[in-house]
């Protein structure tokens with residue numbers, strides 16, 4: 213299929229992009245890698261009158277900025293694979309990007325695009341929620357930081373207003389004794405996941421002292437699991453009760469039936485992925501202890 217007609221504008225600076233987005237309001241959309249927007253336009257699920265190409269903006273950075281790791285909105289998925297900061301501080305993030313699509317998609321797709329597109333089973337929105345990241349959003353007049361937990365409102369719906377764009381995502385740097393994992397299952401390798409679980413752990417003296425958990429596939433956006441985060445605190449790394457944690461979490465969710473999986477299948481899958489994610493994170497913590 214062909215897209216509905218639109219006008220193309222190449223932004224030459226961030227200010228230029230923001231001016232164009234301000235001018236076009238509801239009718240304007242940034243285009244980054246085009247890996248989600250172009251298919252949506254071809255199927256006429258999206259019909260922006262004006263595309264603002266942001267690919268020339270200097271938003272392709274991964275850098276420590278005080279207490280956070282700042283990732284520019286145009287950073288491509290492929291950039292994380294050999295990045296020492298991601299490997300050192302964010303193991304669940306690194307696990308997660310291995311599940312994103314295929315090489316072409318990873319070379320073109322950007323974190324700003326993935327976060328703004330807000331596919332309910334995309335990996336990077338889940339990673340942002342897991343790590344309590346802030347989404348840095350600019351418009352012509354304002355800059356605001358939106359916590360990831362408040363950014364994703366529903367499937368493909370975010371807190372972005374017309375005229376705004378994502379410029380960066382800020383991930384708080386973790387303490388020393390810290391690890392994590394991310395696991396996912398999809399029908400075929402490279403497809404969007406049916407469900408995924410991410411875990412981060414802080415630990416001391418062979419036991420978990422703090423935990424975070426995110427799940428995609430149980431709701432219309434990635435959700436945290438506060439009851440499991442609480443359950444894990446104090447558990448020995450050698451026997452964290454991961455199967456029980458999976459069962460408790462699976463009993464608390466209400467996943468949807470769809471053409472890919474029944475609700476019951478998804479519930480069982482989420483229990484198993486929870487078990488695996490906790491076990492992998494605990495094994496990594498033991499190796500670092």
Ligand SMILES: Cc1cc2nc3c(=O)[nH]c(=O)nc-3n(C[C@H](O)[C@H](O)[C@H](O)COP(=O)(O)OP(=O)(O)OC[C@H]3O[C@@H](n4cnc5c(N)ncnc54)[C@H](O)[C@@H]3O)c2cc1C
Nearest residue numbers: 244245246247248249313321322324325326328334335378
């Ligand atoms: C076959 C296939 C398989 C895929 N598999 C996966 C997968 O397994 N996991 C996964 O996570 N993704 C997957 N994707 C999607 C891919 O990761 C996309 O690259 C990503 O979702 C969007 O990034 P993009 O830069 O291409 O965004 P674009 O397609 O350019 O834009 C997507 C949306 O975000 C908006 N946007 C872009 N940048 C910004 C910004 N800075 N600020 C505000 N709005 C912005 C656009 O206006 C548009 O609405 C797949 C895509 C395809 C085609």
